[in-house]
Structures are given as C-alpha cells and as structure tokens.
Amino acid sequence: MSINEKILLASRPQGMPDMSSFSLQEEPLPVPQAGEALVRTLYLSVDPYIRGRLSEAKSYAEPYKIGEVIKSGAIGQVMESADPEFKPGDVVAGTWGWQRFAAADTSTLRKVDPELAPITASLGVLGMTGLTAYFGLLDIGQPKEGETVVVSGAAGAVGMVVGQIAKLKGARAVGIAGSDEKNTYLTEQLGFDAAINYRTEPDLLAALEKACPNGVDVYFDNVGGEVSDAVLSLINKNARIPICGQIALYNLEKPDQGPRVQSTLLTNTALMKGFLVGDYSKDYPRAMADLAKWVAGGQIQYAENIVDGFENTIEAFLGLFSGDNLGKQLVKVSELTE
Numbered sequence: 001m002s003i004n005e006k007i008l009l010a011s012r013p014q015g016m017p018d019m020s021s022f023s024l025q026e027e028p029l030p031v032p033q034a035g036e037a038l039v040r041t042l043y044l045s046v047d048p049y050i051r052g053r054l055s056e057a058k059s060y061a062e063p064y065k066i067g068e069v070i071k072s073g074a075i076g077q078v079m080e081s082a083d084p085e086f087k088p089g090d091v092v093a094g095t096w097g098w099q100r101f102a103a104a105d106t107s108t109l110r111k112v113d114p115e116l117a118p119i120t121a122s123l124g125v126l127g128m129t130g131l132t133a134y135f136g137l138l139d140i141g142q143p144k145e146g147e148t149v150v151v152s153g154a155a156g157a158v159g160m161v162v163g164q165i166a167k168l169k170g171a172r173a174v175g176i177a178g179s180d181e182k183n184t185y186l187t188e189q190l191g192f193d194a195a196i197n198y199r200t201e202p203d204l205l206a207a208l209e210k211a212c213p214n215g216v217d218v219y220f221d222n223v224g225g226e227v228s229d230a231v232l233s234l235i236n237k238n239a240r241i242p243i244c245g246q247i248a249l250y251n252l253e254k255p256d257q258g259p260r261v262q263s264t265l266l267t268n269t270a271l272m273k274g275f276l277v278g279d280y281s282k283d284y285p286r287a288m289a290d291l292a293k294w295v296a297g298g299q300i301q302y303a304e305n306i307v308d309g310f311e312n313t314i315e316a317f318l319g320l321f322s323g324d325n326l327g328k329q330l331v332k333v334s335e336l337t338e
C-alpha cells in the first residue's frame with residue numbers, strides 16, 4: 001500500500017462523540033527525515049482520555065487541534081529508518097496515533113521485544129494501563145493484608161489489573177462492572193472476591209454492603225458518578241481513594257452535582273488523591289519489572305478486546321462508553337511480518 005490513511009478531529013463534540021466528530025484523510029506515504037523512522041501500524045490503542053482531548057476544556061492533556069490526527073498509543077513495525085538505532089523489521093511502540101503509517105521521531109519510540117510477551121501487551125498490561133493500575137493502587141491506595149479494595153471500571157484495562165494487584169498484596173478485591181459476563185470473568189478467572197453489576201443491580205448500596213462486610217479501605221475510582229457516590233458512603237477510617245478516571249462524566253454536557261464528600265473524608269480521615277500515570281515516569285522501569293514478572297508468573301492475567309480493521313477505529317473508541325470491551329480495547333491494523 002502506498003497511501004497513508006489518517007483519522008483527524010473534524011469537530012469538537014458536545015456530549016457523546018459520533019462519527020461526525022472525525023474525518024478520514026488520505027495522503028502519500030510520509031518520507032522519514034533524519035532522526036525519523038517510517039512505521040507501519042500493527043495495533044492502535046483507543047482510550048477514554050482521548051475524549052478529553054477532543055474538547056477544548058482544560059484537562060491534563062492538550063486538546064487535539066481541528067484537523068489534527070488523533071494521537072494515541074500504537075505499535076508498529078519499522079519499514080525504513082534514518083536512525084541507525086532502528087532497523088527495518090523492528091517492532092516499536094509510540095504515540096503516532098490513528099494512522100496506517102507514520103514518520104515517527106525515533107526519540108519517541110521504544111522497542112518492543114516480541115519474545116518477552118505478545119506485542120499487544122505493551123499497549124495494555126505492560127504499557128500505560130498496567131502502569132496506571134500499579135502506581136495508583138500501590139502509591140496512593142497502599143492496600144494492606146486483609147483490607148478491602150473496591151475498584152470501579154473493574155473489567156477494563158486498568159481495573160482488572162488493580163484487582164489482581166490488590167489480591168497479590170493480600171487484600172480482598174471487589175469489582176464493579178457493567179455486565180454479568182464481565183463480572184463472572186473477574187470472579188472466576190481473575191480471583192476477585194466479589195463483583196457487582198452496576199447496570200442491573202437494583203440496590204447498589206445494599207450489594208456493596210454485602211460484598212464489603214468490613215467496609216471499604218481503598219476505593220480505586222475509574223468512573224465517578226453515582227457508582228462512586230455509593231462506594232464512598234462505605235469508606236472506613238483512614239481509607240485511601242486514588243482518583244484515576246471519571247468516565248461516567250466525560251460525555252456530560254453540564255457539570256454533575258453529586259453528594260459533597262468533604263465531610264465523609266473528614267470524619268474518616270480519608271485521603272482522596274487524583275494522579276496521572278505520566279507523573280511516575282522515572283519509576284516506570286521498576287514497575288515494568290514487577291508487572292512483567294507477575295504476568296510471566298501468571299499472577300496477573302489480562303484480557304484484550306481486539307477489533308479488526310483500521311476502518312473500525314472510531315467505533316472501537318465509541319464502544320468504550322457503552323462498555324463493549326472486556327479488558328484493553330485495541331484495533332488491529334496490519335499483520336506483523338517476519
């Protein structure tokens with residue numbers, strides 16, 4: 001193929017994005033300049049944070065410009081390189097985003113070893129989402145033996161790793177996710193102690209009380225909204241609450257007003273702290289070593305939801321907001337070649 005295809009931001013969505021928020025552009029293959037490599041995309045990552053970057057509102061990542069390619073994590077194979085460190089055939093991860101090919105600045109690429117683990121893991125459990133679970137839970141949540149850790153978005157890429165690390169630390173892990181199939185996977189396959197379907201449970205608070213008879217010591221919040229309101233009403237003295245994401249709020253057109261939680265935090269002398277995985281970058285090697293060891297040893301398992309075809313990228317992204325994915329949502333764009 002000698003044509004590149006890119007998905008660009010066409011307009012800033014109000015509320016839930018749809019196809020009209022994006023446009024497709026074709027252009028000749030880019031030619032790598034000094035310090036660049038021409039990369040053919042193998043897999044793309046679609047992530048909830050991309051929603052924030054579609055808007056102009058202040059967020060932790062810069063908004064995409066109208067007409068800009070949607071940047072996200074990606075894995076590719078080097079086709080040509082103007083940097084001697086990178087050779088044709090090398091598998092690399094970077095952030096060139098939603099395009100079939102890219103002339104990527106090699107200082108932004110890291111090599112992926114296909115012998116270490118399936119290459120897709122470098123976009124999930126051995127990549128950004130695994131690191132997010134690791135630092136949010138261990139640095140802020142600090143679960144101790146016998147404590148109860150509740151995680152929302154539990155069957156997603158971050159959430160399923162959080163629950164398994166909690167188990168490794170001797171805690172009780174309770175997941176909240178949006179389907180019975182997901183919750184069965186969490187309890188039967190991953191060893192969560194209990195899992196609650198927030199979409200069908202008629203009394204979420206009662207279900208949480210049953211699943212957490214000793215209250216909640218750590219709440220790893222991936223979703224916000226009413227799910228979090230219910231969990232926060234059950235926190236124990238000295239609870240820790242890492243705020244990782246608020247996906248239930250990302251498509252709201254007006255700010256949401258929930259219970260004011262300060263009194264709950266005060267009376268329980270609890271810590272609630274937002275965090276960004278990128279702020280831990282200097283500690284990535286230590287975390288990656290632990291995650292790789294746990295994955296190799298089978299103590300951490302992971303699921304991936306892989307949609308086939310670049311043309312299905314936008315749908316795969318939108319599916320994050322209706323819970324289509326079990327585990328890390330990826331798009332397969334092309335085959336790895338020997």
Ligand SMILES: NC(=O)c1ccc[n+]([C@@H]2O[C@H](COP(=O)([O-])OP(=O)(O)OC[C@H]3O[C@@H](n4cnc5c(N)ncnc54)[C@H](OP(=O)(O)O)[C@@H]3O)[C@@H](O)[C@H]2O)c1
Pocket residue numbers: 047048049128129132153154155156157158159176177178179182222223225227243244245246247248249275276277278320321322323324325326327328329
């Ligand atoms: N702080 C950081 O540095 C950082 C880094 C990465 C990710 N994050 C955040 O962490 C969270 C999880 O990210 P991820 O990559 O692992 O995504 P993910 O959990 O794999 O996918 C998103 C999941 O969110 C759930 N969801 C969607 N709308 C919801 C709603 N209204 N209420 C409750 N749940 C809803 C869906 O599962 P159900 O079927 O359960 O509804 C969906 O599968 C996101 O909020 C993301 O923004 C933060």
